[in-house]
Amino acid sequence: AQSVAQPEDQVNVAEGNPLTVKCTYSVSGNPYLFWYVQYPNRGLQFLLKYITGDNLVKGSYGFEAEFNKSQTSFHLKKPSALVSDSALYFCAVRDIRGNTPLVFGKGTRLSVIA
Amino acid sequence: DTGVSQNPRHKITKRGQNVTFRCDPISEHNRLYWYRQTLGQGPEFLTYFQNEAQLEKSRLLSDRFSAERPKGSFSTLEIQRTEQGDSAMYLCASSLGPGSHGYTFGSGTRLTVV
Numbered sequence: 001a002q003s004v005a006q007p008e009d010q011v012n013v014a015e016g017n018p019l020t021v022k023c024t025y026s027v028s029g030n031p032y033l034f035w036y037v038q039y040p041n042r043g044l045q046f047l048l049k050y051i052t053g054d055n056l057v058k059g060s061y062g063f064e065a066e067f068n069k070s071q072t073s074f075h076l077k078k079p080s081a082l083v084s085d086s087a088l089y090f091c092a093v094r095d096i097r098g099n100t101p102l103v104f105g106k107g108t109r110l111s112v113i114a
Numbered sequence: 115d116t117g118v119s120q121n122p123r124h125k126i127t128k129r130g131q132n133v134t135f136r137c138d139p140i141s142e143h144n145r146l147y148w149y150r151q152t153l154g155q156g157p158e159f160l161t162y163f164q165n166e167a168q169l170e171k172s173r174l175l176s177d178r179f180s181a182e183r184p185k186g187s188f189s190t191l192e193i194q195r196t197e198q199g200d201s202a203m204y205l206c207a208s209s210l211g212p213g214s215h216g217y218t219f220g221s222g223t224r225l226t227v228v
Contacts, residue, residue, distance in 0.1 A: 043219035081143035
């Protein structure tokens with residue numbers, strides 16, 4: 001079975017400081033990994049993905065994520081946070097084998113304080 | 115193409131009534147997914163279609179729930195005899211193939227059962 005853990009319900013960071021939102025996953029085989037962002041009363045917007053290749057992937061709005069197979073992690077990072085980054089962030093995983101749908105974590109609320 | 119469209123955006127209904135939601139995916143996407151999101155939780159998978167065929171249903175999809183995608187284009191999700199526990203955001207997403215590059219989500223339909 002596939003699963004995702006986002007251990008932090010809330011992350012607070014000062015504007016201009018680096019941010020990290022944590023994610024660990026579990027799949028039987030190799031993973032496809034994704035980060036999505038959700039603003040109030042909206043659907044999910046794609047930020048970035050890891051399919052294969054470089055462990056550091058870059059995405060939208062200056063976000064990046066590092067795939068670590070040994071730690072089964074895919075933490076989301078940004079060097080300098082903006083107030084407009086405040087939102088709900090979801091990590092998702094699916095096994096590259098088969099047709100299983102994406103499984104999402106419960107989300108982490110990021111609050112960037114001016 | 116303007117992305118995935120969901121209607122209505124909001125629905126308030128009395129307990130025991132039936133409701134139907136519609137999702138129009140990106141036209142070239144052959145897969146369509148329904149997820150449910152409750153407050154403080156990540157999206158939970160309900161069901162998905164490849165073209166008009168419904169390929170998988172979650173245990174969350176009780177016999178009061180039914181989904182169709184009759185011509186492999188738009189999809190409807192119907193909830194019969196609604197209960198207060200059905201109050202949630204219902205999200206639709208689409209992808210080309212199994213979604214190795216992620217899904218595109220609609221803005222969701224927020225259901226409130228009173």
